[in-house]
Amino acid sequence: MDLAYIPSPSSGVIDLGPIPLRGYAFCIIIGVFVAVWYGGRRWVARGGQVGTVADIAVWAVPFGLVGGRLYHVITDYQLYFGEGEDWVDAFKIWQGGLGIWGAIALGALGAWIGCRRRGIPMPAYADALAPGIAFAQAIGRWGNWFNQELFGKATDLPWALKIDADTDTGTVAGTYHPTFLYESLWCVGVALLVIWADRRFTLGHGRAFALYVAAYTVGRFWIEYLRVDDAHEVLGLRLNNWTSIVVFLAAVAYMVLSARHSPGREAVVEPAAVGDGGGASDGGPAAAKAAPAGSSPVTTVKEPRATPADEDGAAGGAGDAAPSKKG
Numbered sequence: 001m002d003l004a005y006i007p008s009p010s011s012g013v014i015d016l017g018p019i020p021l022r023g024y025a026f027c028i029i030i031g032v033f034v035a036v037w038y039g040g041r042r043w044v045a046r047g048g049q050v051g052t053v054a055d056i057a058v059w060a061v062p063f064g065l066v067g068g069r070l071y072h073v074i075t076d077y078q079l080y081f082g083e084g085e086d087w088v089d090a091f092k093i094w095q096g097g098l099g100i101w102g103a104i105a106l107g108a109l110g111a112w113i114g115c116r117r118r119g120i121p122m123p124a125y126a127d128a129l130a131p132g133i134a135f136a137q138a139i140g141r142w143g144n145w146f147n148q149e150l151f152g153k154a155t156d157l158p159w160a161l162k163i164d165a166d167t168d169t170g171t172v173a174g175t176y177h178p179t180f181l182y183e184s185l186w187c188v189g190v191a192l193l194v195i196w197a198d199r200r201f202t203l204g205h206g207r208a209f210a211l212y213v214a215a216y217t218v219g220r221f222w223i224e225y226l227r228v229d230d231a232h233e234v235l236g237l238r239l240n241n242w243t244s245i246v247v248f249l250a251a252v253a254y255m256v257l258s259a260r261h262s263p264g265r266e267a268v269v270e271p272a273a274v275g276d277g278g279g280a281s282d283g284g285p286a287a288a289k290a291a292p293a294g295s296s297p298v299t300t301v302k303e304p305r306a307t308p309a310d311e312d313g314a315a316g317g318a319g320d321a322a323p324s325k326k327g
Helices: 023-045 052-075 087-091 100-118 122-140 142-147 179-201 207-226 239-261 271-275 308-312
Strands: 013-016 019-022 161-163 174-176
Touching (some): 019 023, 023 122, 023 142, 052 122, 100 122, 100 239, 122 179, 122 207, 142 179, 179 207, 207 239
Antiparallel strands (some): 013 019, 161 174
């Protein structure tokens, strides 16, 4: 007999009158809100304008949702285009199924379009948003709890997750590793790591975002290894394990090369904020003085020191639209 375990919701839908509120979609929406809100605070602390992060998110979020769904459908095509399956299910995103790899890749494309339209550097925007994305993933992973999906191997640990039997998927009722919880906690840790490293080492030119990517993939590798859901394998490793390895190496390589090519942090992240006299109130880019001739503005302009409320206002909270299914 299991003395303790984490119960699963009997249903992933809460009916608010005629409106069905799906737990999975609700977690994604809350995660996106937290990412944009906290990213906006960090952007303003860096010297940007209020509202810029939200304006660019109008491009990034839809692109990210499409990219996340495409990655899931392509890598698990048999769930939608196999014998006896209905391809229409590929559009039922509320049933779960967002791949973080596709969400970040296509979301970055949308953010690049938004940044280009605003005339701001994409790496600086990514740095501001990085910890917020990790918080968003932490929240989004609870959508898997509502759907009773993406759990790990069977276990009798006190924090095991109780899963109901499912004849459609062949799931046997029992208690399993709550991999959704492991990844949620890991993402919170990643967000706090990025916040600390950004303040300690004054990361710039996309290196805070690269640190988030590298740290996330480390956790994703071992969490993926615990999962028991069907997945394509290459040389004995799940596809997402190989993706984690490749993305980790790319992120580390970017941090090294970026530090050599563009040391320090951007002095100005949003030219319009400088022109309007906006930005951070404590010596932000709008108040920065020009660097002496022949010197680098990155190394001669002092970075504004944000108040704890600016940098860590959401550190105690939780916060990309998180992946689901094989995501």
